[in-house]
Amino acid sequence: MLVLAFDTATSAVTAALYEWFPGDPARELAAVSGTDRQRHAEVLSPSISRVLAEAGAAPGDLDAVAVGVGPGPYTGLRVGLATADALGNALRVPVHGVCTLDAVAWASGRTSPFVVATDARRKEVYWARYDAYDRRVSEPSVGPAADAAVCGLPAIGEGAALYAAAFGGAGPEAVPPTASAIAEIAISRLAGRPGLPLLPPDPLYLRRPDAQEIGARKKASQ
Incomplete structure (x- = not known):
């Protein structure tokens, strides 16, 4: 295959x-x-x-x-x-x-709890918690880096490195x-092994795109 x-x-x-x-x-x-x-x-x-x-x-x-x-x-x-x-x-x-957060976790090979955080722009991160490289224990979220750092776990990923101060300034790994x-x-x-899930090939946006569709014009009042 x-x-x-x-x-x-x-x-x-x-x-x-x-x-x-x-x-x-x-x-x-x-x-x-x-x-x-x-x-x-x-x-x-x-x-x-x-x-x-x-x-x-x-x-x-x-x-x-x-x-x-x-x-x-x-x-x-x-x-x-x-x-x-x-x-x-x-x-x-x-x-x-x-x-994508699961891919970062898997690439790390870590076997103790940690957080993956990628850059979500707008001074926010996409993040999730893991017990190990192959076990995610929270749903993906988006928000300020402080939200991801509040659990006090080591953090990896582009977002963790970008907002290192929020994660204690300990030099998080920018694992891509x-x-x-x-x-x-x-x-x-x-192969039938347990671990991180396969998902439908649909986007996980978590928030609306920056570009918004222009709504219908209001009718002018008579």
Whole structure:
């Protein structure tokens, strides 16, 4: 089974291709990551093409797609989800969603309680609590960094590093989400192992986008 994974929910654009057969460990064939907050749409497609080319694979060889579903800003997040939807429909393969905070937690490999916090802009973070890298114990939330820091746990992620003072100034790790972590979470659940959940490939925005639809004009009074 070939699993393509990618994420555009943060400033990182990341893609990876994994091979997995039931009963065997998953194997990373290719992976690429970069940071470009403003050009997710321009960066993602070449990243996918690159990991496929490095592995000597074609889109038609894929058996599943795994995509980060956020939480994240509207513009970046929709790029990954729209791409995953297009691939799933065109190739007729299943598309699995993975919480982007879970990908950060998984990549950390931590085995004691901690918080993941990513940058939500507006001086806020997206965050969740974990008992270990593979066990989330709270629903994803958005709010000031102080809300995430109130539990007094070590914090990791781009948001934790950005608002280090709120987390005690102890130099939190700016662990980014990786497509490799997303692929490994998806494969772990497809293999029937307990742990972080697979989600529908729908966006976790947690708040309304900055751009709002203009409402209908009010009728002029007579």
